[in-house]
Amino acid sequence: MTLETKPDSLQHRVMQSPLGRARGLGSGQSGAGTWKLERVTSVALVPLSLWFVYVVLHLAHADYATTRYFIGEKVHAVLFLALIVSLFPHLALGLRSVIEDYVRNDLPKFLYLFAVNAGCVLLALAAAISVIKLAI
Amino acid sequence: MEDMRDAMLVGRNSAGKRVLRPTSPHVQVYRWKITMAQSILHRATGIALGVGAVVLVAWLFAAASAPSVFAPVQAAIASPLGLLVLFGFTVSLFYHLAAGLRHLAWDTGWGFAIASVFVWVIGFFLV
Numbered sequence: 276m277t278l279e280t281k282p283d284s285l286q287h288r289v290m291q292s293p294l295g296r297a298r299g300l301g302s303g304q305s306g307a308g309t310w311k312l313e314r315v316t317s318v319a320l321v322p323l324s325l326w327f328v329y330v331v332l333h334l335a336h337a338d339y340a341t342t343r344y345f346i347g348e349k350v351h352a353v354l355f356l357a358l359i360v361s362l363f364p365h366l367a368l369g370l371r372s373v374i375e376d377y378v379r380n381d382l383p384k385f386l387y388l389f390a391v392n393a394g395c396v397l398l399a400l401a402a403a404i405s406v407i408k409l410a411i
Numbered sequence: 412m413e414d415m416r417d418a419m420l421v422g423r424n425s426a427g428k429r430v431l432r433p434t435s436p437h438v439q440v441y442r443w444k445i446t447m448a449q450s451i452l453h454r455a456t457g458i459a460l461g462v463g464a465v466v467l468v469a470w471l472f473a474a475a476s477a478p479s480v481f482a483p484v485q486a487a488i489a490s491p492l493g494l495l496v497l498f499g500f501t502v503s504l505f506y507h508l509a510a511g512l513r514h515l516a517w518d519t520g521w522g523f524a525i526a527s528v529f530v531w532v533i534g535f536f537l538v
Contacts, residue, residue, distance in 0.1 A: 314515065317515060318515065320511075324508060325508075331497060335494065338485075339474070342474045363464070366464055369458075369461070370461060401468050402467065402471050406471060
């Protein structure tokens with residue numbers, strides 16, 4: 276959207292508060308979903324991350340066969356997949372809020388958000404396929 | 412004016428002249444406060460844990476690959492530097508976890524009193 280550079284041409288906008296401009300337009304539709312996903316993933320990550328600390332302590336020095344067996348056990352594989360599906364959406368939303376706060380211009384913001392979302396999807400898929408491969 | 416949001420910054424001074432409204436000073440002007448440090452640390456540890464998530468994926472991927480792929484990854488993780496980094500991730504995780512729980516408490520409307528800041532800080536160091 277191209278805007279005029281002279282402040283005087285903006286009078287019609289200046290006369291309205293941001294609230295007044297937004298009022299009556301309805302909701303943004305998807306805001307509550309994002310908010311909820313942020314909370315649901317954080318609640319899920321409380322037990323999952325504590326379990327994961329135990330896993331790291333348990334496997335930090337483990338060899339190849341032990342590690343593969345441990346990850347492939349059904350209970351552990353399920354918990355790993357649960358960790359993956361909560362962690363990466365949580366990470367993507369967290370980085371999104373940081374980017375939205377600190378990157379002002381639209382094109383860089385779009386590119387950063389695209390990189391973060393695409394990166395999170397690819398990392399989650401790589402992690403999930405690794406766990407599934409060890410579990411079956 | 413390159414941005415729609417700049418329109419909100421236009422106002423008039425006491426002489427009726429059209430000016431840009433004054434904006435808040437940038438972050439380095441403020442005296443450090445506990446709440447500010449907490450907020451920044453929550454973000455910083457979140458970003459650090461994002462790096463940790465990449466390490467997690469590399470480790471899982473290596474474990475699902477051949478032993479020759481897994482060996483260097485495991486060696487890096489079990490090295491002194493690797494263990495130090497893991498320790499850093501663990502500290503970050505516990506900070507982010509504690510601060511995240513506080514955010515969830517805030518969502519229920521609990522814990523907004525100034526004094527509760529000190530409860531959280533003392534609680535975190537006790538843990």
